[in-house]
Amino acid sequence: MGIRRTRLMLASLIVIMGTLLGCPGAATAKRAPTVIIVGAGMSGISAAKTLSDAGIKRILILEATNRIGGRMYKANFSGVSVELGANWVSGVGGPQVNPIWIMANKLRLKSFLSNFQNISSNTYKPVGGVYEESVARKAFEVAEQVVEFGTEVSKDLAARKQPDISILTSQRLKNYFPKTPLEMVIDYYLCDFESAEPPRATSLLNSVPSSTYSNFGEDSYFVADPRGYESVVHYVAQQFLTTNAAGQITDPRLQLKKVVTEISRSPRGVAVKTEDGLVHRADYVIVSVSLGVLQNNLIKFHPSLPQWKILALDQFNMAIYTKIFLKFPYKFWPSGNGTEFFLYAHEKRGYYPFWQHLEREFPGENVLFVTVTDDESRRLEQQSDSETKAEIMAVLRNMFGKQIPEATDILVPRWLSNRFYKGSYSNWPIGVSHHQFNQIKAPVGKVYFTGEHTSAAYYGYVHGAYFAGIDTAKLMTSCIKRGACSYSI
Missing domain, CATH: 3.90.660.10 (Polyamine Oxidase; Chain A, domain 2)
Incomplete structure (x- = not known):
C-alpha cells in the first residue's frame, strides 16, 4: 500500500508540474484556446486552417448551426439535392486559377458550364410567349x-x-x-x-x-452534386481537423449548435458567451459571421464596438438572393441546347425575372427554379409559400399557356428571416470608400473580423470568403508571433 500511495503522489506531482511548466499532458489539454473562431463557413474554416498551418493549434470553432458550410447550404427537394445558397463556381478559365475550382475538381464535384449566350432567344413577353429573337x-x-x-x-x-x-x-x-x-x-x-x-x-x-x-x-460552373457545394468547406476542414474512418469530422475543436450571443474583450483576452450559457475564454477571437448578423446586433459586444466600426459595418449592403424551386408532374418548357436559362419581362421590374430548368443536372425530375432579389425577396419572405406559388403559376401560364400543370412542390428559402445569416451576401454600395471598407475588416483590440464582406476584390463570392479567412488569419498570426498588432485604417 505504501508503494502504491507513493506512485499516486508522484503521478499527482507530475500533473501539477505539467500545469505549471506548460508541458504536454492531460492538464494542458484543458488550457484555454489561443483563438476562438465564431462561424464555420468558408471564411471561418479557411482562417482556422491558416492558423493551424502557422502552428497555432489551440483553436476552438463555434458554429451556430448543426453543420459546417455557412451560406453554402444544400437541401433535399423532392428527391434531388439543390443548393439554397452559393451555387456557381464563378470565375473559371482565366489567367489565374480560382482556388475553389481547384477544390471542386479534386473532389470531382458534379458541375455544369453555364452558357448564357442564347438567352435573347428565350426572353418571354409579359403575356404571349417569347419576343422575336x-x-x-x-x-x-x-x-x-x-x-x-x-x-x-x-x-x-x-x-x-x-x-x-x-x-x-x-x-x-x-x-x-x-x-x-x-x-x-x-x-x-x-x-x-x-x-x-x-x-x-x-x-x-x-x-x-x-x-x-x-x-x-x-x-x-453550376454545382449540382448530391454531396453539395459545401463539400469544398469540408475539404478545407479535413486538412487540419481530425476525422473518423468515414471522413466525418470528430475534432473536439469544432463545436456545433453553439450560438454566440456575446463577445467581451479586454487587454488580457476575450470571453465568448453562447446561448446555452457557457463562456469560452481565449486570447483572441475571429468573428466570421455574416455582415447581416453584425448589422442586426445579434452578437452583443462588451464594451460596444467603436462608432467608426459600427458606421462602417452599417454602411455596407447585405443583399438578398432567393432561388425558388418548383417540381412539376411533367416538363412543359423547352429543353435541349440553348434553352437552360430564360427571362420573363414584366411591367414590374424584378418580378420573377430569371429562370433556369434543371434538365441537364437532374434529367426527368421536372424541376425549375426562379431567382428573385432585393425588394421582391423581402416581399416574398412575408407571404406564405402558397401565395408565392400562386403568383409563380400565373407567371408561368403567361409564358407557356393556361394548360400547364400545377406545381406539386415548392421550396422558398428565407435568407433575411434566418437569424444565422440575415441575408445572402454583401454588395458594395455607392458612397462607401476604401477607407471605410478597411474599417469593416479592421480588428478591434483582440477581436478580428472576416467573411466575404471583408474581401475588397471578391466580396459576395465563395472565393472571397476563402481569401478573407486566410488574410485575417495571417494578420492575427503576425500579431501573435511577432507582436505586429497594429492595423492602419
Missing part, C-alpha cells in the same frame, strides 16, 4: 454597349482618382433609361442577377469591371 437581340446589344461604357467610365474614374458613382449614374451618362418590360428585365439580368441589388444601389467603381471574371475567367 431579332427584337430581343437588339435590346441586348444596346444594354451591353451601356455596360461596356460603364466599364470605361469606371476605369477612368479609378485612373483619375475621382469619386465613385452608381451604375445607374453611368447609365444616365449614356442616356440609357430602361423603361419597357424587355429593357427592364435585360437590365436586371446584367446587374441584379449578379449583385442582387439594382443599379441605383451598386458602386460602379468597386464592381465594374469584376475582379472575379477579370482575374479568374469569364466562365461559371
Whole structure:
C-alpha cells in the first residue's frame, strides 16, 4: 500500500508540474484556446486552417448551426439535392486559377458550364410567349454597349482618382433609361442577377469591371452534386481537423449548435458567451459571421464596438438572393441546347425575372427554379409559400399557356428571416470608400473580423470568403508571433 500511495503522489506531482511548466499532458489539454473562431463557413474554416498551418493549434470553432458550410447550404427537394445558397463556381478559365475550382475538381464535384449566350432567344413577353429573337437581340446589344461604357467610365474614374458613382449614374451618362418590360428585365439580368441589388444601389467603381471574371475567367460552373457545394468547406476542414474512418469530422475543436450571443474583450483576452450559457475564454477571437448578423446586433459586444466600426459595418449592403424551386408532374418548357436559362419581362421590374430548368443536372425530375432579389425577396419572405406559388403559376401560364400543370412542390428559402445569416451576401454600395471598407475588416483590440464582406476584390463570392479567412488569419498570426498588432485604417 505504501508503494502504491507513493506512485499516486508522484503521478499527482507530475500533473501539477505539467500545469505549471506548460508541458504536454492531460492538464494542458484543458488550457484555454489561443483563438476562438465564431462561424464555420468558408471564411471561418479557411482562417482556422491558416492558423493551424502557422502552428497555432489551440483553436476552438463555434458554429451556430448543426453543420459546417455557412451560406453554402444544400437541401433535399423532392428527391434531388439543390443548393439554397452559393451555387456557381464563378470565375473559371482565366489567367489565374480560382482556388475553389481547384477544390471542386479534386473532389470531382458534379458541375455544369453555364452558357448564357442564347438567352435573347428565350426572353418571354409579359403575356404571349417569347419576343422575336431579332427584337430581343437588339435590346441586348444596346444594354451591353451601356455596360461596356460603364466599364470605361469606371476605369477612368479609378485612373483619375475621382469619386465613385452608381451604375445607374453611368447609365444616365449614356442616356440609357430602361423603361419597357424587355429593357427592364435585360437590365436586371446584367446587374441584379449578379449583385442582387439594382443599379441605383451598386458602386460602379468597386464592381465594374469584376475582379472575379477579370482575374479568374469569364466562365461559371453550376454545382449540382448530391454531396453539395459545401463539400469544398469540408475539404478545407479535413486538412487540419481530425476525422473518423468515414471522413466525418470528430475534432473536439469544432463545436456545433453553439450560438454566440456575446463577445467581451479586454487587454488580457476575450470571453465568448453562447446561448446555452457557457463562456469560452481565449486570447483572441475571429468573428466570421455574416455582415447581416453584425448589422442586426445579434452578437452583443462588451464594451460596444467603436462608432467608426459600427458606421462602417452599417454602411455596407447585405443583399438578398432567393432561388425558388418548383417540381412539376411533367416538363412543359423547352429543353435541349440553348434553352437552360430564360427571362420573363414584366411591367414590374424584378418580378420573377430569371429562370433556369434543371434538365441537364437532374434529367426527368421536372424541376425549375426562379431567382428573385432585393425588394421582391423581402416581399416574398412575408407571404406564405402558397401565395408565392400562386403568383409563380400565373407567371408561368403567361409564358407557356393556361394548360400547364400545377406545381406539386415548392421550396422558398428565407435568407433575411434566418437569424444565422440575415441575408445572402454583401454588395458594395455607392458612397462607401476604401477607407471605410478597411474599417469593416479592421480588428478591434483582440477581436478580428472576416467573411466575404471583408474581401475588397471578391466580396459576395465563395472565393472571397476563402481569401478573407486566410488574410485575417495571417494578420492575427503576425500579431501573435511577432507582436505586429497594429492595423492602419
